[in-house]
Amino acid sequence: MIRYLCFYIALLAAPALAQDLTLPSGARQISDRISALDSYDLPIGVFADGSVPSRTVEGRVERLTWRLQAGSSTTLQILAPLQDQLQAQGFEITFECEARTCGGFDFRFGTEVVPTPDMYVAIHDYRFLSATRDDEVLTLLVSRNPPDGYVQMIRVTPVGTQSQPPLVIEETVDGASGLLNDLTRDGHVILDDLHFRTGEVALGEGSFASLALLAGYLADNPSTQMALVGHTDDTGALQANIEVSTKRAEAVRARLIEAHGVSADRIEAQGVGYLAPITSNASPEGRDINRRVEAVLLVN
Template sequence: MHKKIVFSLMILLFFSLILTGVAFAGEDVEGSSDHPLISRFSGSYIIGYERVSYDEYILALDAIITESINEGEALAEHEVVRGSNKRFPAEHKKLEGVVTKITYLAPEERSSLEIFRNYEMELKSAGFEIIYQSSGDEIRYYGDWHGRKYPYELDFARGYNRHTYLDAPENPRYLAARMDRAEGDIYVALYVHTANRFAMAPSTGAKAKIQLDVVELAPMEEGLVSVENMEDDLSRSGKVAIYGINFEFDSAQILVDSHAVLAEIAELLLENPELRLYVVGHTDDLGSLEYNINLSEKRAKSVVDFLIDNHQISTNRLVPAGIGPLAPESTNKTESGRALNRRVVLVEIID
């Protein structure tokens, strides 16, 4: 009888551990989130996440090639070492901007094709253009190249074997996509493959891995914000919309790529010592009204503080304000429209 009780308790403990492992494995890693433009595949969860406010990224636009390394050969920035060989995309594009990398595990019953097609349709419906797409042997070593070129921490303890990420993909599929935006283009690299679930981890039930990388570029065209342009707009309409001031996602922290635009605003104020301005923050309508108004107020204040602290503009010449989504420039039904609505507007104060 005693042995039976012990055996039953062991069985209960075994299944308890399995169920706990499954539940724990299905949770996103701490500090991670979906990219606001692209939702996750249903039932998947995040095991790896990284977001960098400004960095470079090599976007693969063709097959991954393997070649021998010559003695003393220096590698190019888009090449990685694999044993005595080097691997690199036959064609690539170097990007710079906000880089977000998300690694998902998907439910066991979902194929890489089903996952890939769902993402493909979502990207197209959001306004992205597919600029390269492939599957099979041509991009089999994408994970190996990507993982060595841009390694970042993955939560392997909860159900993922690095070997499947780098070396052993099954049914691999890849696409690169681009969407034009007023404040800078967005690029997406999507890599999906399946693997034996025991190569992932038996307790997770996972079979497919999704690697989603999103790069948000700073505006490529320069000279759009100048003292002359701002003076013309202020003279004509009493206000000027500024699209070159960028912030951390969900934050009032100003990105480095905004400093040149802020320097132009400071120059405008220095050349016109009698000029006083309302600095008005605007957002799109994603989220609650209260949240967006609060965020726009904080961002406007960040701009004012930056001009005062870094360019010695008098405090009585700038008044921050935020109105969130209440004065849209365009429709909030499309990403391009929402991009136009996210801006800072300078309004002349008439005494």
């Protein structure tokens, strides 16, 4: 309980951004796009007459996404506790719909969505709501790609207005703990903050929190070894994809050795190309998700 209290105090001490919502344990924030002054077309109704009805709002715009372990949970089961928290914080729900009533494909592509791989939307399995609190507006978009769930929040606060502090209703743990929990429980974990475009093998200059966590885990468990396994989408021939996926894993291994001081004999790099997808490659969103690197524990 002390851990949760400390987390709550940290939120109150930080600038009031988008951490008003308490997500389930294991949820990891994937993206954080903040514009000091921008506009947003706030959906106010379902797709009709060729468009999604909206009104334009201006101010500080926050666009954030999370990935979480959905399991067998429905989009309603993911959204309902978040909606309860919003209402407890004084937001009024002004519009909500689910995929079929929203307008399916047309609503999805008629409203703003953070690009993949930071947000994934299944055309027939999503829910959306708009909410207001005084001059502040907020939208939530929830979808699934089992076993994962995805949450997008866009919030617009008038310039010069201080958002109310967050209200924590449920206990949670931060995304860092979630990644290590997944690793120790399942023996492998996707490194969500790494991303490669089709054919690319270079790892960017980002800090990549997942790599710091892996390095810390290896330091705390000196008898443990780890394999980094690269995966691709199904674009191109198998052998070429195996080579690309191996180079991606090798790039991650090199970063752990050079930037985090991990001993080279404790991590290996392998690639399996497109042979182990976690979703269909039939869509751009699916291909983005399949291009990944996983960490695998080697217990022996």
